[in-house]
Amino acid sequence: MTGTPDIPDYVADWFTARGWRLHDHQRALVRAFRERRSTLLIAPTGGGKTLAGLLPSLIDIHENGTGHLHTLYISPLKALTNDIARNLTAPIEGMGLNVRTESRTGDTPGAKRQRQRRTPPDILMTTPESLMLMLSYTDAPRIFGGLRAVVVDETHSFAATKRGDFTALALARLRQLAPDHVRFGLSATVANPNGLAEWLGSSGAPATVHIAEAAPRPQIEMLRTETPLPYGGFMARYAIPEIYEAVRAAGTSILFVNTRAQAELMLQWLWQANEDALPITVYHGSLDKEQRRKTEEMMASGKLRAVVATSALELGIDWGDVDLVVQVGAPKGVSRLLQRIGRANHRLDEPSRALLVPTNRFETLECLAAIEAIENGVLDGVQDWTATRDTVIQYIVNCACAAPVCPDALYAEVTSAAPYAEMPRAEFDALFRFAVDGGTVLGNYPRYRRLQMGTDGLYRLTHQRVARRHRQNIGTIVEASRLRVKKMFGPRGGRVLGEVEEYFAQGLTPGDTFLFAGEVLSFERVRDMTLEARAAKGGEPKVPAYVGGQMPLSTYLAERVRELFARPDAWAALPESVRDWLALQKQVSRLPDEDSMLIEHFGRGRLRYTVFYTFEGRKANQTLGMLITRRMERMGLKPVSFVISDYGLTVTNLSTVTDAHIDSLLAPDILGDELEEWIAESPMLKRAFRQVATVAGLTEQNYAGERKTMKQVTFSTDLIYDTLRRHEPDHVLLSVTRREAERELLDLKRLSRMLGRFHPNWRFVALRRASPLAIPMLMQVRAEQVRGSGIEALLAQSALQDEAERMMEDARAAAG
Missing domain, CATH: 3.40.50.300 (P-loop containing nucleotide triphosphate hydrolases)
Incomplete structure (x- = not known):
């Protein structure tokens, strides 16, 4: 095999020696680099995407040399960054290239980070957080000024998230420091290529989309x-x-x-x-x-x-x-x-x-x-990309840490990033004002005065401690406070296995057992932010509960599940027990369909159950459950509790719900006054405010080399939240919090679409006993208590499998 005008001989020979062939998309990115065209590459897993993204840089560095950072590889995962750094060794050594590569993540030792700033490698593999940290230093123009290429791997996995907004802003800063760099986005699966290409581009110029040859169907x-x-x-x-x-x-x-x-x-x-x-x-x-x-x-x-x-x-x-x-x-x-x-x-x-x-x-x-x-070759993905605002505040301070900033120039820079292209100037000014001094109320406290304007009209840090605090807390991932888990071997010796959230540790008492890192451990005590435990013998372990574990059911899959109910011909691919379950449901009640919402009501003992088959995911069902139970309370239906799954919502009452109640319970206006009253009374906004305040720099998780406990952070943010609600209700951070809550916690857009789509097409079925489809809904293990007249009643307990079988037998008997 020999080279071509695009591919040198040493590259072609290396592929041949390994029994590989150069793919068209790998050649395409080499051409795109030489033509200075930013490109989004969509290629199947196993198609050599990463090598395609870095091959142009390897060739250019080898042939033209470099005395500076040439290429930045950005990955959403530290493990992926380390893996790419390891895997690049083979082509570099095999082709005989004079290319120096290194990785930099949160795990990189401080001495190595300092050396990388003094003498950057040719190719640096990093994460968004480590990149933003480097951009906060005064030497960022020297480090990044000669940048020729930026490769963003697994772009689809985080572009539409807050972390994606954070990365888009970092890319906007790189465009200021190195205007001529080329961007390559690498993605294996993406439902919206054009949206992703806009995210990768800048100033309204999207990247070119290159779709590689398809892989065989799995x-x-x-x-x-x-x-x-x-x-x-x-x-x-x-x-x-x-x-x-x-x-x-x-x-x-x-x-x-x-x-x-x-x-x-x-x-x-x-x-x-x-x-x-x-x-x-x-x-x-x-x-x-x-x-x-x-x-x-x-x-x-x-x-x-x-x-x-x-x-x-x-x-x-x-x-x-x-x-x-x-x-x-x-x-x-x-x-x-x-x-x-x-x-x-x-x-x-x-x-x-x-x-x-x-x-x-x-x-x-x-x-x-x-x-x-x-x-059928169909993909799904995020359709509603809503840019976050607290990330902009953090970015403003990040830029000021590196050099004095001009609001006009910074606004142009922020809006050059696709997520913020439509941001009004007035909104940016409000965010900038918060970055300066926190606003009218908080501006009275020196702690919140981070920037000040000089005689030249530029804004500078009020003190270097602002930069120190900021750099210790860069990022958008706000986690619950964690404790190290240490497996003890003797009186004091042991080995750290990992971390658990603080609230899990608070629920343990000495002797409790739990499962971690593949071992059953017995809890002893917490000391110096470390959970100490020993190997346990026997016993039923408790299981660590981790924040953020539940993933939302995609809208596309929800629609396809609804469709399957109406296609008995497709049931042949299901297990026999499931086919029987669906057939029995059709006999004793009815099956959900695509044009209406099925609602069933039945009694068990003293309690009454109403099951809403929404297929809208946990967030939307959680919100709907809170709103419906509030309305039920006002209607005298005495709600006791509700449970949710991705597929629906089950409300337990002391009173009977009839068809006549449904229009009122599910009227679209439930998202009006009912929603506002619930939000005002619930701690949900305080939870959202804690997240926003941490990202915006109002409070820190890390300070002076120590990590605050979640109790400390919560106490601080709750106090500030109450103060702003009372004395500055139009504060920009309160509006940012409301937007964040609607997006992250409530899934209001999805819920609103559902209510608008089905109202008033409800299919209410009154039953004497639980239907087959309702049995899994009754077995949800998590119940949310509802305040009101029904709370004194016994809460329905999660049914066990044998009880579920008895309920199925009842349904069969009812069907004859």
């Missing part, structure tokens, strides 16, 4: 088991024998779960079934970094047969020869599932192989809908 099956599927629940313990057999038959497997707690449980159950002593471990973001790195190295070298993982591994880490992906639990999104499946068989010309393991009967429909979507 081979996806739903796991069949001897045991009938549970009606409810969120784990797949019933399928452990079959999951283990699939792992044993494959060479190397990744088992994806949707939460960190599920990962710990799944590992524990697999080890109980592991008669062959297969090397199986766990991987999630709360594990200690050394343990994560060890797992990465073992997996890449083929020393593990399986790893149970969360979304921390669903992006582009090269795991070598992975034969099988097992998705435990419903996928929640087609694009997310396809991304995870792409971890298997990391080769472009061969199909990936995957097994889907639903944890309950509703999830079988979701799994089937996802399989059909992938077979």
Whole structure:
């Protein structure tokens, strides 16, 4: 193989020597770099996207040399950054290139960071947070001034999030420092290429979209088991024998779960079934970094047969020869599932192989809908991109840390980033005013005066301690306070395994056992922000609960699940127990459809249950539950509690609900006064304010080398929130908080669309007993108490599987 005008001989020869061929999209990015065209590359997993993004830089650095930072590679994951740094060694050494690469993340030692600032490498691989930190220093123009290329990997995974807004602003600053740099965005799965291309571009000029050749359709099956599927629940313990057999038959497997707690449980159950002593471990973001790195190295070298993982591994880490992906639990999104499946068989010309393991009967429909979507080449993704405002405040201070800032120039810079292209100047000025002194009330306190205007009209930091505080807290990921988990071996010695959220530790008493890092540990005490524990023998472990574990059901999948109810011909792909469940539902009640909302009402003992089959996800159902129960209370229906799932909402009452009540309960005006009253009374806005205040720099999680407890942060932000509500109700941070709550906590857009779509098309069915479809809804384990006259009643308890079977027998008897 020989080179071409675009591809030098040494590159072509290296590919030939490895038995590879250069893909068209890899050649295309080399041409795009030489023509200075920013490009969004959409290519299937295993198609060499990362090498495509960096190959132009490798060639340019080798042929033209560089005495400065040439290329910046930005990844959403530290693990991915480290993985790319490791994998670039092969092409650099194999082609004989004189290229120096390094990585910089939150785990990079301070001495190495200082050296990188003094003498930057040719290619630096980093995360958005580490990049923004570097941009906050006065030497940023020197470090980034010669930048020729920026590569943003896995762009689809975070572009439409607050972290994506944060990254877009960092890219806007890079455009100021290095106007001629080229941007490459790399994405495996994206439903909205044009939107992503706009995000990657700047000043209204979107990047060019290049779509690579398609990979073979993945081979996806739903796991069949001897045991009938549970009606409810969120784990797949019933399928452990079959999951283990699939792992044993494959060479190397990744088992994806949707939460960190599920990962710990799944590992524990697999080890109980592991008669062959297969090397199986766990991987999630709360594990200690050394343990994560060890797992990465073992997996890449083929020393593990399986790893149970969360979304921390669903992006582009090269795991070598992975034969099988097992998705435990419903996928929640087609694009997310396809991304995870792409971890298997990391080769472009061969199909990936995957097994889907639903944890309950509703999830079988979701799994089937996802399989059909992938077979038809349909993707889903975020449709409503709403730019966050607290991120802009942090960015203003970040720029001021590096050099004096001009509001006019900074406004032009911010609005050159696609998420903020439409931001009105008045809104920017309000955010800038907050960055200066906090506003009318807070401006009376020196603590909140961060910027001051000089005689030249530029704004500078009031003191260098502002920069120190800011740099310790850069980022948009506001987590609950965490404690290190230390496994003790003697009176004082031990090994740190990772971290848990503080509130979990507060619920433990000495002797309690819990599951962490694949081990059952016995809690002893908390000392110096460290949870000390020892290996436990036996006992039923408690499971760490992690913040942010639940992923939303995509709108597309929700619609496809609704559609499946109306397509009995598609049920042949479902397990027999699920087909019988649906057929019985049709007999005793009715099935949901695409044009209306099914609502069922029935009694059990003293209590009455109303089930709303919304299929709108947990956030929307949570909000609807709070609003409906408030309205029920006013109507004298005596609500007791409600439970939610992705698929619906179940309200427990002491009084009977009739068809005549439904129009009032679900009228669109429930999002008016009812919503405002609830928000005013609930602690939800205070929770949102804590997040916004932390990102905006009103308070810090890290200060003077120590990390504040969540109790300290909460006390501070609650006090400020109450003060602003009382004395400055039009404060910009309160409006930012309201916007954030509606977006992150309430999912108001989705709920509003649903109420508008179905009103008044309700299908109310009064039943003598629970329908088959209602049984999983009654088995939800989390109930939200409702204030009111029904609270004195006994709360309905989660039904066990044997009780669910008895309820099904009742339904069969009713059907004759």
